[in-house]
Amino acid sequence: MYQSNIYEYLEGLQEEKLLICKDDKEAVQIRDIAVLLGFDTFVLPDLRVSVGEDLRAYDEEIHLLFIQLASFYKSTKKKILVSPLRTLLIPFPKAELFETRTIEFGDTLNMQELKDTLYQWGYHFTDIAASHGEVSFRGDIIDIYPIDADKPYRISLFDEEVETIQYYDEGTQKRSNDELESLTFTPAFLALNKTQHEALKSRTERSNYDTFVKDIDSLGLWHLDDLGESALTLFDGVLASALDDELKEVYELGTPLVPRESFLLPAIPEGHKYCDLEAVDPNKLLQSHKDKKITIIAKNESIVRGSELESFQNIAFVYQEGIVNLLGADRLILSLNKPVKRKKVKKATLVLDELKPGDYVVHENYGVGIFKGIEKRDVLGATSEFVVMHYQNEDALLIPVSNLEVVDRYVAEGGVLPILDKLGKASFKKLKEKVKEKLFAIASQIINLSAQRHLKKGIKLKIDMEEHAIFMAEAGFVHTEDQERAINDMLDDMSSGRMMDRLLSADVGFGKTEVAMNGMFVAVKNGYQAMMIAPTTLLSSQHYKSLKERFSGHDIKVAKLDRFSTTKEKNATLKGLQEGTIDVVVGTHALLKAKFKNLALVIIDEEHKFGVKQKEALKEISIDVHLLSMSATPIPRSLNLAMSEVKSFSEILTPPTERQGVRTFVKSYDDKVIKEAILREMRRGGQIFYVFNSIAGIEEKKKQLLEILPKLRIAVLHSKISAKETEDEMMLFGDGEYDVLLSTSIVESGIHMPHANTMIVDGADNFGIADLHQLRGRVGRGVKEGYCYFMVTDKERLTENAKRRLLALESHSDLGSGAVLAFHDLEIRGGGNIIGEAQSGHIKQIGYSLYLRMLEDAIKELSGQDKEVAQNIDMKLSINAYLNEELIEEDRLRLELYRRLSLCETTGEVYEIEAEIADRFGKLDVITRQFIDVIVMKVLAREKGISKVSSYGENVFIEFIDEAKERVVLKSPSKDDDDIIATAMGYLK
Structure with missing residues (x-):
């Protein structure tokens, strides 16, 4: 499409118009011109959805469609609407369905009427409003996140009068200081009244279209009836460019709403006054x-x-x-503008650790038990809350909520179920001692290796800035900020005269290889060699292809060495490396025996996938050169901090500009759906991952697929097939020899399969949310949009919770949303990878969280970082102190706050959480405030080396860790809670 034609056409245009174009890209080009010519311009998203398809997977685009249409209808200026062709298949809601409502400071609200309006307008009622279209009512606080708002709003009420309106941060849930005069909210779906809402609800529930849940979110737009109309009848349409193929396809898809003849549209005339530059x-x-x-x-x-x-x-x-x-x-x-860069994915700072009754947890002194919930108990005439854990023989352990730091979720590789420990037996203590010895060995290895590297002088490389800028510009894409930062940090290391030891963590396809290639380029330009080693032939040949392409035209000689190299090739490569005629080599462990003339940089991809012997050899090779290790699993923050003395870290959290999200659909299992999903992908020349998690039934599943589509070329993979055969089959799949890769959930994590953009997960209800998000990340890697179908065997038997989690995956299809959905689980896994001891049986016995915490302590202790031995302080004051459920109703929110408070190390942190509670839930009552005081005293006691603070009657007792110190007895004016607190606090402060 030529911008010159559009410019000339719009230059002479006076009336409002709908301009139809091919896709998002064209829409942006038209928008830029229309804005320049002074049009009020509104651009609709490119909604490539088939009639009757589940719209929940298109949440973001539907929101954008509504926001743009509403603004277009409201605008009174000279205006223009730009729409990609496929979007026109959707019924356009009538202008009156986009009304808004304003709430002002000082208004008196009718709460029931407000709740009804929000419900009919499509808002979701939740505990925490953290996504667009959510609202939360908590006592005298209302949180609302309209779909067109950059930030959510918090309204504080005095009775029913609006006292303050402020923005808050959806990540931390804290409000900003500035007060607003008013807020205007739009519908999350459409501004329906009660009658319209009930009629639409009933039509969607009776719908013939097949979706996991038949509701307005999934099907509302397909059943608008008299509330919607075809966009083509609304406007005098003009076609922005010749769209023969697209038009034909849409014409074929003609819906009852859009008669075929409507698509015979006039095209924009060719211009003669301007040309594109x-x-x-x-x-x-x-x-x-x-x-x-x-x-x-x-x-x-x-x-x-x-x-x-x-x-x-x-x-x-x-x-x-x-x-x-x-x-x-x-x-x-x-x-002079550059193309717009992608925004960084926000990591959820508030990870809601959904600890549910029945989950396994680990107590650091008593071992693995089952979490049963929170209970109130009266002890010595005062009420407190306790976390209840069950051990072998149903023995119960009560843990005061002020001491929750001693409990962690139990997570082990591959969802292993633990054996419950027995209360009162010293076996867990012995086990911990054994693990500690093992961890000291690992930690000292990590530290010694690092010390050896630090003692050696690094190879100092010079960087020619101009030459390097040209190399960066040749990448063929705009580097994300994270990529640039990782490249610059690496180059600083390599030119510093110190020995680089950097770990780069980034999701697959986020550009780790590009960072590595910048390092190789610098090494070679300084007259040195670089090597890159990967755990599989498949991965190494993918890297080889990228390196050949990226270095062509720079006189850099690249070679590869793996099991597909012939003996002749192998010998030639080994000779070239030794003589220095080869600059860059990539390969598998076959490279470990190579001798180099002058090696300066070693890059290890997915190090945790190498065997023990290979790891030892890698350490030998990389001892006196610069080292970059790359990993596709996130690294736990705690380990990151402990190891920062030892290694430096880079993280890439921003997806590449051209990469799209993955459309996710949850469906009841049906052959028709499977057939349509496979054909839809094959029509666009792509391939399919089919995940079926049972080795026993996988051949039967292959037969079923061939009954549906007899010509399908299917490769079968699972853990019982040898590594060599797995790799060969993956290579063939990568070369397009198969249509479908039918496998258990071992779908290789580090690989890049740009042609496989559809995934079907059979029996999705048997996977955890983190696993499903991980699996989904395998598709939609190239420029094509990915599709993921989670098939559920019997949706009637699913728990509400399982339904909710699957629907969350449908609506959070954006890249990196895993941060919000599943960061906790992934983070824990990533930790095992660094240590390289992920297979250790000890993790199964004590769980990852405790294992990582102990490793962190060991590293800190051995590397001489100041390590306070975290002391558990026994707080036994007979006062009423807990987070009151009248203030914070939801158990899971209270539990999360208890946990965060118990982990506070300074009084400042405690007061910060106190302010957050007041902010999110309203003014603190006496019982909640007293609990905050208990936590403050606990922090002060730790600083003073106190082991126990207790009270009986009017006496307050203070005992010390150092047993030689005498216990202190204080006298309180009375037995009242506030006097006891004042007495203890007075001494501690």
Whole structure:
């Protein structure tokens, strides 16, 4: 599509128009021109959805569609609506369904009426409003997150009067200080009244379309009836570009709503006044066309200053986003803007550890038990809350909520079920001692290795900035900020004269290899060699392809060495490495025996997948060169901090600009759905992962698939098939020899299969949410959008909780949403990878969390970091102190706050959480405030070396860790809670 044609057409346009284009990309080009010409411009998302499809998977686009339509209808200026073709298949809701409502400071609210309106307008009622379209009512606090708002709003009430309106952060749930005069909220779906809402609800429940849940979220738009109309009847449509193939496809899909003849649209005429430009050197263009009228487009003044343009009389500057480069007989339009970069994925700071009754937990002194819930108990005339854990023989252990730091979730590799420990037996203590010895050995190994590297002088590499900038520019894409930071940190290490030891963690496809290649480039340009080693032939040949491509034209000799290299090739490569005629080599463990002439950089991909002997050899090779280790699993923050003395870390959290999310559908198992999903992928020339988690039934499943589609080429993989055969089959699949890869959940994590963009998970209800998110991450890696189908055997038998989790996956299809959904589980797994002891039986016995915590302590202790021995302080004051459920109703929210409070190390942290509680749930009552006091005293006691603070009657007792110190007895004015607290606090402060 030519911007010049669009510019010329719009230049003469007076009335409002719907402009139809091919896709998002074209829509943006049209938008940039329309904005430049002064149109109020609204762009609809590219909604490639088939009629009757589950719309929950298209949540974000539907929200955007509604926001843009609402703004378009409201605008009174000269306006234009830009829509990709496929979006027009969706019924457009009528303008009156986009009304809004405003709440002002001082308003009196009718709570029932407000709740009804929000419900009919499509809001979801939750404990915590953290996503668009959610609302939460908690006593005198209302949180609401409208779909068009950048930040959610918190309304505080005095009775039913609005006392304050503020923004809050959805991640931390803390409100900002600025108070707002009012807030206006839009519908989360449409502004339906009670009658319309009931009618639509009933139509969707009776729908013939097949979705996991038949409700308004999934099917509402397909059943609008008289509330919607075809976009093509609403506007005098114009086609922005010749779309023959697309048009034909949409024409075939013609819906009852959009008669086929509506698609016979006029096209935009070809223009003659302007031509499109490639603006490489703005100054040269300005020089050649200095007599014309010149318009320069830039986002802001600093971009203009930075580009050092020559100044001419006839230049007009337009400050806006967008890129338009055109040349006409008497004018030149030039843009200095760069394409917009992707936003970084936000990590959830508030991980709701959904600890549910029945979950396994580990107590650091008593071992593995089952979490039963929170209970109130009266002890010595005062009420407190306790966490109840059951051990062997149903023995119960009560843990005061002020001491929750001693409990962790039990997680082990592959969801292993633990054996419950027995209360009162010393076996767990012995086990911990054994694990501790083992961990000291691992920790000292990590530290010694690091010390050896630190003692040696590093190979100091010089960086030619100009040459390197050219190499970066040749990547063929815009580097994300994270990538740039990782590259710069690595180059700083390599040029510092110290020995680099850096770990790079990033999801597959987020650009780790690009970072590595920048390091290799610098090493080779300094006259050295670089090697990259991967655990599998498949991975090494993928890297080899990338390296060959990226280094072509730089006179860098690249070779590979793996089991597919012939003896002749192997010998030639080994000789070339020894003589220095080969600059860069990539391969599997076959490389471990190679001798190099002058090696400066070793890159290890997925180190945790190598065997013990291979790891030893890797340590030998990399002892006196720069080392970059790469991993696709996130690294736990705690371990990250402990090891920061030893290794340096880089993380890439931003997906590449062109990468799209994965559409996720939850469906009841049905052959028709399977057939349609497979054919849909094959129609666009792609391949399918089919995950079926039973080795026993996998051949039978292959037969079933061949009954549905007899010509399907299916490869079968599972853990009983040898590593060599697995790899060969994966290579064939990668080369397009198969349509479907039918496997258990071993779908290899480090690999990049750009053609496999559909995944079907059979029996999805048997997987954890983290596993499903991990699996889903295998598709949608290239420029094509991924599709993921979670098939559920019998949806009637699913618990409400399981349903909720599956639906959460449908609506959170955005990249990196795993951070919100499953960071906890992934984080724990990533920890095992670094230590390389993930297979250790000890983890099964004590769980990952405790294992990591002990490892962290061992590293700190051995590397001489100041390590306070965390002392559990026994707080036994007979006062009423707990988080009151009248203030915080939900058990899981109270549990999470108890846990965070018990982990506080300074009084500042405690007071910060106190402020957060007041902020999220309202003013603290006496019992809750007293619990905060108990935690403050616990922190102060730890600082003073106190082991126990207790009271009986009017006496307060203080005991010390150092048993030589005498216990202190204090006298309180009375037995009242506030006097006891004041007496103890007075002494501790």
